[in-house]
Amino acid sequence: MAGYLISRLATTVLIIFGSMLVLFTLSAAVPGDPATTLLGPQATPEYAAQFIEKMGLNRPIPERLVIFFGNVLTGNLGEDVITGRRVTEMVMAAFPYTVSLTVAAIGLAVLIGVPLGIFAARNPGSKLDTLLAFTSVALIAIPSFVIAILLLVVFAIWLPWFPVLGSGDASSLVDQLYRMILPAAALAIGWVGMIARLIRSSLLEVLGSDYIRTSRAYGLPEAKIVYKYALKNAGIPTIAVVGMGIGRLLGGAVLVEIIFSRPGLGRLVLEAIATRNFPVLQGVVLVVVVLFTLTNLLVDLSYTALDPRIRRGLIRAGGAT
Amino acid sequence: MAYSINRRQFMTTAAAVAGTALLPSVPAAFAQEQTTRLQIRTRRDLEVLDPAFRSGAEDSGVCRSIYQNLIVYNPDQVIVDATKMEVQMDAAESLEMISDKEIRFKLKPGQMFSDGYGEMTAEDVKYSFERFSLAAAEGKESPYASDWAHLKAVEVDDRYSGRILLERPRASLEYVLTSTSGCIVCKKAVEERGISHNMRPVGSNAMMVTAFERQRQTTLKRNPDFKGQPSGFDEFVMRVVQDPKTVELALRSNELDFSDADPTLADSIANVADLTVDQMPGIADVWLGINVEHAPFDNIKVRQAVRAALDVDEMLTAGYDGKVTRANCMIMPQILGHWKDAPVHKRDIELAKSLLAEAGIADGFTCKLLVLNQPAFTNMALVAQAQLAEVGINIELDVRDGGSFWSAGKGDEGKKLQMFIMRFNGALDPNYLAFPFASDQVGIWNWQRWVSPEFDEAFAKAAEEMNPVKRAGHIVDFQKAMEDSAAFVWLTHETLIYVHRNNVRPSVGPAGTSLTYNRFEPK
Numbered sequence: 111m112a113g114y115l116i117s118r119l120a121t122t123v124l125i126i127f128g129s130m131l132v133l134f135t136l137s138a139a140v141p142g143d144p145a146t147t148l149l150g151p152q153a154t155p156e157y158a159a160q161f162i163e164k165m166g167l168n169r170p171i172p173e174r175l176v177i178f179f180g181n182v183l184t185g186n187l188g189e190d191v192i193t194g195r196r197v198t199e200m201v202m203a204a205f206p207y208t209v210s211l212t213v214a215a216i217g218l219a220v221l222i223g224v225p226l227g228i229f230a231a232r233n234p235g236s237k238l239d240t241l242l243a244f245t246s247v248a249l250i251a252i253p254s255f256v257i258a259i260l261l262l263v264v265f266a267i268w269l270p271w272f273p274v275l276g277s278g279d280a281s282s283l284v285d286q287l288y289r290m291i292l293p294a295a296a297l298a299i300g301w302v303g304m305i306a307r308l309i310r311s312s313l314l315e316v317l318g319s320d321y322i323r324t325s326r327a328y329g330l331p332e333a334k335i336v337y338k339y340a341l342k343n344a345g346i347p348t349i350a351v352v353g354m355g356i357g358r359l360l361g362g363a364v365l366v367e368i369i370f371s372r373p374g375l376g377r378l379v380l381e382a383i384a385t386r387n388f389p390v391l392q393g394v395v396l397v398v399v400v401l402f403t404l405t406n407l408l409v410d411l412s413y414t415a416l417d418p419r420i421r422r423g424l425i426r427a428g429g430a431t
Numbered sequence: 432m433a434y435s436i437n438r439r440q441f442m443t444t445a446a447a448v449a450g451t452a453l454l455p456s457v458p459a460a461f462a463q464e465q466t467t468r469l470q471i472r473t474r475r476d477l478e479v480l481d482p483a484f485r486s487g488a489e490d491s492g493v494c495r496s497i498y499q500n501l502i503v504y505n506p507d508q509v510i511v512d513a514t515k516m517e518v519q520m521d522a523a524e525s526l527e528m529i530s531d532k533e534i535r536f537k538l539k540p541g542q543m544f545s546d547g548y549g550e551m552t553a554e555d556v557k558y559s560f561e562r563f564s565l566a567a568a569e570g571k572e573s574p575y576a577s578d579w580a581h582l583k584a585v586e587v588d589d590r591y592s593g594r595i596l597l598e599r600p601r602a603s604l605e606y607v608l609t610s611t612s613g614c615i616v617c618k619k620a621v622e623e624r625g626i627s628h629n630m631r632p633v634g635s636n637a638m639m640v641t642a643f644e645r646q647r648q649t650t651l652k653r654n655p656d657f658k659g660q661p662s663g664f665d666e667f668v669m670r671v672v673q674d675p676k677t678v679e680l681a682l683r684s685n686e687l688d689f690s691d692a693d694p695t696l697a698d699s700i701a702n703v704a705d706l707t708v709d710q711m712p713g714i715a716d717v718w719l720g721i722n723v724e725h726a727p728f729d730n731i732k733v734r735q736a737v738r739a740a741l742d743v744d745e746m747l748t749a750g751y752d753g754k755v756t757r758a759n760c761m762i763m764p765q766i767l768g769h770w771k772d773a774p775v776h777k778r779d780i781e782l783a784k785s786l787l788a789e790a791g792i793a794d795g796f797t798c799k800l801l802v803l804n805q806p807a808f809t810n811m812a813l814v815a816q817a818q819l820a821e822v823g824i825n826i827e828l829d830v831r832d833g834g835s836f837w838s839a840g841k842g843d844e845g846k847k848l849q850m851f852i853m854r855f856n857g858a859l860d861p862n863y864l865a866f867p868f869a870s871d872q873v874g875i876w877n878w879q880r881w882v883s884p885e886f887d888e889a890f891a892k893a894a895e896e897m898n899p900v901k902r903a904g905h906i907v908d909f910q911k912a913m914e915d916s917a918a919f920v921w922l923t924h925e926t927l928i929y930v931h932r933n934n935v936r937p938s939v940g941p942a943g944t945s946l947t948y949n950r951f952e953p954k
Contacts, residue, residue, distance in 0.1 A: 157572050193478055194626055203645060262680050274681045275670055276647060371672045371681075373646035380673060381475050381646075386833060 122407045129399040134178050137388055138171055182396065188389035197393035200378065205397065207277055208374035212359050214290055215297035216352060223302040227309025232336065234314065246303025254362035258296035258369045265292060275371045293370045297362050305348055312344035346413060353409025357402045468666040469935065469951060472678055472690035476671055477649050480632040480640065482614040483562055483573040491611040492946040493669065496651060497634035498614035501536050502526055506938050506950040514767045516941045518605060522551060522615055531600035531897055538591040543656040544617040545639045551615060553593035557585035558618035578612035600895040602902055603860040637662040637949035646671060651948065663952035682706060682930055689931040694754035697928045707933050711943045712756065713925035714763050714857035716864065719815065721918045722848045724880045727792055734917035736786035740822045741815055742778040747923055750811035758921040760910045761864060765942050767899060768861040768906025773914065783822040795823020801851040802828065803836045808852050811922065840878030848878055859941055861906045862894045868913065885912040
């Protein structure tokens with residue numbers, strides 16, 4: 111178990127370092143004069159020269175690489191090219207918006223998807239089961255930004271129940287939650303069907319296993335068997351899929367943020383691209399990579415909490431023996 | 432403007448009341464609905480509200496509402512033709528041209544800067560203008576230094592009076608004085624606040640910035656110290672909305688009252704009862720440029736062949752869905768010096784083929800066309816590709832993102848360019864529109880790498896000629912030199928579109944290019 115933990119942590123650190131290296135290489139490989147690319151075509155030659163000196167762009171690439179790694183490891187993601195603000199500060203201001211939206215979307219999807227999946231597993235062949243089988247595939251296939259626009263048209267224009275723009279009054283939790291409903295729903299809808307399908311198939315498999323049969327033979331109540339004994343094991347594949355899907359959700363959140371004009375990392379990235387603000391772009395990408403990698407680590411570790419066989423080293427995380 | 436309570440507001444209010452026990456600030460937020468508030472879309476966050484270092488049109492619009500100029504354009508005129516603009520005094524009580532190189536001004540007494548920074552003086556005017564080109568502010572040179580290029584000094588005579596001294600006459604001085612580069616900042620505030628002045632600016636105009644929330648909105652409120660004509664609205668909320676579809680939905684749902692718009696949005700929103708769509712000719716230049724140094728384009732007959740092979744109208748249909756008019760020269764009709772008799776080149780395949788034959792490449796050739804990765808430009812490039820293929824010119828499209836596109840013509844890199852589709856956001860001054868084509872811009876903005884003594888001479892004369900008729904003649908002259916070079920295929924000047932509530936009268940400035948929020952009025 112300890113070996114597994116050490117190996118997962120080491121892999122995580124290596125992935126993060128590898129991502130930093132790729133990020134640096136891509137930034138360095140951008141074609142054209144870096145000052146023009148960063149400052150835009152209006153910069154005077156004198157200002158461009160000043161800027162190159164300040165950003166260290168005239169130094170050899172290996173030296174820049176060392177400085178980049180050193181800065182990142184000390185929490186310094188550089189300065190916004192336009193305003194001179196610290197990128198760390200900008201990313202940290204946007205970060206909670208994206209994370210809260212992603213967490214709300216996952217929460218909503220789990221809250222709806224899991225009961226649906228349980229119902230379908232306990233009533234295979236029912237009308238809801240058939241409906242779920244049909245709609246889940248369709249909903250997964252529709253991109254979240256399309257769902258976002260549809261939700262806006264229906265619930266903000268036809269039925270003017272929800273607002274279109276923004277994340278709400280910063281001092282009002284109620285307003286913020288109210289304005290999070292549509293964007294979170296736009297992200298969650300595709301996942302509801304997927305989670306329900308996963309829970310259904312896993313639960314059906316677990317309900318047919320020996321220990322469940324034994325539990326029934328002992329006369330335990332069916333509800334206790336399903337919710338206490340079967341669901342725990344049936345949930346492991348779902349956690350794996352949701353964990354792996356965090357990246358996809360973050361990607362979807364970027365587009366949803368833009369459509370709902372919400373603050374967040376997505377908006378930050380888009381503005382950074384539009385203004386060729388590479389330090390900001392680097393900072394956001396790095397934070398997303400770290401977030402994604404750490405989430406996957408947490409998901410892996412959660413298996414060990416849920417399945418004692420993994421703790422005892424009888425099977426590997428993810429279910430492979 | 433949302434004066435009535437709709438269902439959404441009712442629900443917000445109900446939710447807010449329900450949460451009152453937890454969040455005492457909610458009733459206060461609701462109370463803001465009682466003010467006359469206008470919600471305006473900006474495409475991105477405001478970045479630098481310092482006139483000398485503004486980062487774009489979004490910043491400029493707010494700068495014009497929070498700072499005063501010596502003079503401004505008369506807001507009551509509905510202007511499409513920028514050659515017929517009238518000016519009026521703003522911070523100046525009087526402005527007098529002593530000579531072509533000396534302008535005397537006297538400020539109105541009692542014009543107070545916000546946040547207790549005191550009265551505007553001639554020292555503030557000197558500081559505001561000289562920091563563009565004479566003194567690097569905070570060690571940085573202004574990217575708008577060329578606006579004040581002929582400035583020699585601003586001499587202060589007394590507390591309210593001074594003189595603007597120029598090295599050479601400057602025909603476009605009126606444009607500079609009325610533009611964002613003519614805004615007057617508070618010397619003391621800029622020096623004291625440093626970089627924080629960018630987002631906590633101190634001005635003396637009708638509005639002042641009261642809140643800035645990155646990625647969300649900026650709030651402007653009436654400046655209580657302003658003695659002139661008050662703003663038509665108590666409050667402006669500048670909301671950052673990037674996605675065009677979201678703009679449409681927000682306009683439909685009363686969450687935006689004013690926005691600029693893409694042509695596609697104008698169509699879909701034209702029939703919404705509460706909204707008005709204003710369209711006017713644009714002042715951007717969009718053209719297909721040819722590098723005259725690069726073979727085979729160093730032969731003028733090849734350039735003429737390209738021009739003869741292209742059908743500009745078809746390209747515009749593909750690029751802008753027919754929503755823009757065709758350009759035939761650089762200066763647009765509403766700007767001084769428009770060449771109304773400029774030739775209109777119709778597609779002539781036979782002529783194109785014969786010109787290629789005369790150039791010794793009757794079998795055609797292959798070359799690259801560089802374009803920005805935006806639908807309008809890529810669509811036009813695809814049509815050009817098909818049209819040029821008919822005369823044997825095979826085009827490879829080189830589609831790039833903004834970062835690499837805008838550096839493609841710079842320095843020696845620019846020597847590799849062959850053809851490109853370019854957009855240059857215009858201004859009211861013809862010399863500003865023309866400067867990218869001067870010889871000293873080769874390797875900077877002059878991606879055609881075209882050097883013309885005739886152009887340079889006419890350009891220099893136009894910059895200093897104070898007689899508008901004579902100046903217009905010089906401007907036409909330099910456009911003729913461009914025409915003769917066949918290095919430019921003019922495409923369009925685009926179209927400006929604004930959408931607003933019916934009960935709002937926006938102030939978009941001359942030729943629709945200078946949004947001035949403090950002059951927006953309720954109807």
